Amino acid sequence: MCGIAGVFAFSEKGLEAHRQLAAASAVLAHRGPDAAGLFVKGRVGLASRRLAIIGTGKESDQPMTDSTGRFTIVYNGEVFNYKALRKDLQAAGIDFRTDSDTEVVLQLFKKEGTDCLKRMRGFFSFAIYDAAEEVLFLARDRYGEKPLYYYKDADRFLFGSELGALITLGVPREVDLTSLYQYLQLTYVPAPASMLQGVKKLLPGHALQVRAGRVQEQVWFRSPLGGDLTTQKSLPYAQQQVKLQRLLEQAVQQRMTADVPVGAFLSGGLDSSVVVALAAKLNPQLQTFSLGFTDSPYFDETQYARLVAKKLATNHTEVRLSTQQLQEYLLPMLRSLSEPFADSSALAVYALSQAASQQVKVVLSGDGADELFGGYNKHLAEHRVLEAGLGATAVTALDFLWSRLPSSRNSFMANKVRQFHRFAAGARLSAQERYWLWATWQTEAEALALLSERNRLEASGRLYRARKGRLTACLDNASPDLNKVLCADTHLVLGNDMLVKIDLMGMANGIEIRSPFLDHKVVKFAGALPAASKVAGTVQKKILRETFRQQLPEELFKRPKKGFEVPLSALWQGDTMALLQELVSDEFIADQGIFDLHQLRQLKRQVATGGSHAATRFWAVVVFQFWYRKWILNEPSPL
Template sequence: MCGLAGVYAFTQTGSSVLDLLPAAAVAIAHRGPDAEGIFRHKQVGLVHSRLSVIAPSVLANQPFTEANGRYTIILNGEIFNYQKLKQVLNEKGVHFTTASDTEVVLQLYLREGQEFLKKLRGFFALAIYDAADSSLFIARDRFGEKPLLYYKDAEKFLFGSELGALIALGVPRELDYTSLYQYLQLTYVPAPASILAGVKKLLPGHSLYIKNGRVVTSVWYRLPYDAVKASQNQLPYNQQQVKLKQLLYKAVADRLVSDVPVGAFLSGGIDSSIVTAIASEQVPGLQTFSVGFPDHPFFDETAYARLVAKKYNTRHTEVLLTANDLYDNLFGMLGSISEPFADSSALAVYALSRHVGQSFKVFLSGDGADELFGGYNKHLAEFRMLKGGVGATAVSQLEYLWKLLPKSRNSFVSNKVRQLHRFAEGTRLSPQERYWHWATWQHENEAMQLLEPNLRAAASNRLYFARKSRLLDCLNKNHHDLNNVLCADWQLVLANDMLPKIDLMGMANGLEIRSPYLDHRLVKFAFSLPASSKINKAGQKRILVDAFKEMLPHELLIRRKKGFEVPLQEFLATKGQELVQELLSDNLIKAQGIFNSEEVKLLRNSITQKQAGTHQTKLWSLLVFQYWWQKYMA
């Protein structure tokens, strides 16, 4: 696990940016505190910061150049099947000078070209330079677990693990207002766009080949999903469970490959509990950690995590956070993101990673299971919407009531009212617009009202609708069922929210986070299953629960689904209030010229009032953006 950055200069003028490579190294230093390296050859420069997990020897530091001096590689990530690949290459006469997976990847590329990517099991972003023909090959893993952004103009091509590296390399700091508009709705900027005009994110499963000033994009992996074939799957349900268990056991075993100790996050939910149960069979005395909020029982799940820890005799630690603790971690979290990212649970992930990162480098998580098996509330809502019946009709007809009642995410009753209101609103929409409504935190018109009137045309235009249409591609099908929604979540929510969250917060604290549910063989199998295997009237994540229920405490099986959240509203009204008043002040907003000062003022003043529960995420999104703006754009 590491950070990387690089430069390919097309002209003599563009080559001046090579002098900025040390600045790029500083920008990604937190991603790899164990070693740093810079490589320069003619018009190409490569930067690498290393977190030593596999083959910690200095011989495996990067950039790594093979013995003949022709090829140089930088790799961010881990290849779990590198030992098997190495054995095959050994049998073909390849001699290795290190014990690292990086050298295996490079040697595989030398013999098989770009097709070698399909043999890799793991997650990665990589760049390989060929000094003989001055070409550069760049690729990203199947699902986007490891980030990679890039920028191209007539003089140069720049890339890096984080936007901060590209800013250090001098990319134009021009705000993309369409990206800002989507950010205000989603709390993140979905790929391939970024918050800066001209800077793009390489999509998952994509690669780039740069030579002679030309950049060629290729797709080496596509999500193996066919809605019609999945609905016609004839594999008996009990055999589906057997297959799922086999694949998940193998995925966990692969993600325990490490030359340093591996622990596990234990949230108290089904997904991480299953991972912990399996891992504990292979790692005696497995260390597990959970995060809790003792002052806010509605957000605290440590009691459920404790049950699993006890059942599997793990060495368990609870990281308990108060409002003061959240504030103590606030500026570290905000400082670790170089593009606005306002999923508020990132604050808790940062605090937990900061604690864990003091003694660990590798941790397992349960990310991806909700998107594979239908674990979110919107999945249950879609199931009920498609099923219809008296209940769904009644909720829809009572929309006027849900609109009147208090709504927030801070208690069971008010949260339920909020969910019923959103469900009622969704029943009037097409599948595409319903999904967008349930995936966003505020309506398009609400986000538009936050922008200065003279910027609105630049935000909502043909480009906006083209980007939105691409993100909803999974739903633009003749055959529509829950699997289409899961496909959309995989490409939107997982790739742009969940995975960046664990990467950014983990790497900010020298921690690599691995999820077995992201094993591509498991993903392929899950997307081959009919929707009925995932949700029915008995509940959500049906096949996952049925396959592993004997391994879990009964209390976990009967509990209500609870998302991983933080007590955001109280935090903003107390410890975070000073920052709110500073970054969202009338003077700053007006001088900035981006947001509607009257709308921001209403939001700022609402946080201590009863309607704050529906405004907290909007306010948090503005706060995160303002901190980023002050750091990088002011």
């Protein structure tokens, strides 16, 4: 696991970026605290920061050059089947100098070129420079578990694991207003765009080849989700369960491959509990970690995690924080972001990752299961819209009532009112517009109103419509289907929110987070299952529940679905709100010229009254402002 960065200069002017390569590497130091390395040869410079997990010796440090001196790699990730690949390469007469998977990737690329990617089972982003051909090759894993940003102009090609590395290398600091508009709705910027004009994220399953100043992009893996797969549809349901258990057992076993201790996050939800149940069979002393909130019972799920840990006899660590203690993580978490990311649950993952990092370097998580098997509330809502039953009709007809009742995320009943109102609003829309409404945290109108009048037209114009259309391309208004919604979620939510969150928060604390549900064989199997195996009646993730029910405490199957959330409204009380005021002060907002001053004043008043929807909208603005002050203005934070 590493942070990587690099420069390919096309001109003498482009060579100036080489001088900043060490500084760009320093920006990524948190991603790899165990070793640092630089490689400069002619027009190419490569940098690496290493978190040593496989082949932990110094001989496995990067950048790594093969024995001929022709090929050099910087590599971020893990290939879990590297030992089998190594044996195949050795049988072909290839000698190895290290025990690392990095060298396996390098040698496999030398032997098979781009085809090597299809044989790699794991997550990765890497760059390999061929000095003989003067070609730089970059690739990203199938589902986007490891990040890769890049930028090209007439003089240079730049890349890095985080946006901060590219800013340090000298990309223009110009905010992409369309990205900002999408971010305000979603709380993240969907790939391939970034918050800066001209800087892109390499899409999952894609590769780049840079030669003679030209960049050629290719697709090496196409997601099976949303395709016409029928193999599992012919399997009886009982056999579907048997196959699911076998594939997940293999995925968990492979993701426990490491030369350092491996633990697991245990939220008390179904997904992480399934992973822990399988991992505990392989490691009876498995260390598990959960997070709870002492003064916000509605958000505290530690009791369920405790039940699972007891049943599976894991070595369990429970981190329970007061709101004041949670606030102490706020500024360190914000400082770790070099692109705005406002999923508030990232704060909880940051705190949990910091606790886990005291004992392990690798943790398993349950991320991906919701998107594959239909675990979100919007999936059940979509199922009810498609079924068009009496309940759905009644909820829609009573929207006049839901719109008048108090709604928030802070209590069970208020949250139900909020859900009913969103359901009623979405049920009247087309499949694509309904999906977008349910995927966002504030409406297009609300997000647009936050922008200054001069920025609204550019932010919401043709480019916005094109990007939104690509992100909802899985959906078909003529023949809506739940599996198409899951396909859209995998591309949008999983690839740009959930995986970004665990990568950023884990790397900020020097740990690697692995998700067995994203093994490509598990994903292919899940994508081909009929929707009825996933959501039926009021049951979500049906096949996952029924396959593993006997292995987990019964209480897990009686509890309502809940996401991994934080008491965001409570964070804005007291000292924290006072500290953040400068970021949203009238003077700063007016000088900046990005946001509408009147709307921000109104939003601050709503936050002060304790509204959870306003708190979420305000959080997105605060995260952006903190980032803008640090990375665009290059000024020290007032906090």
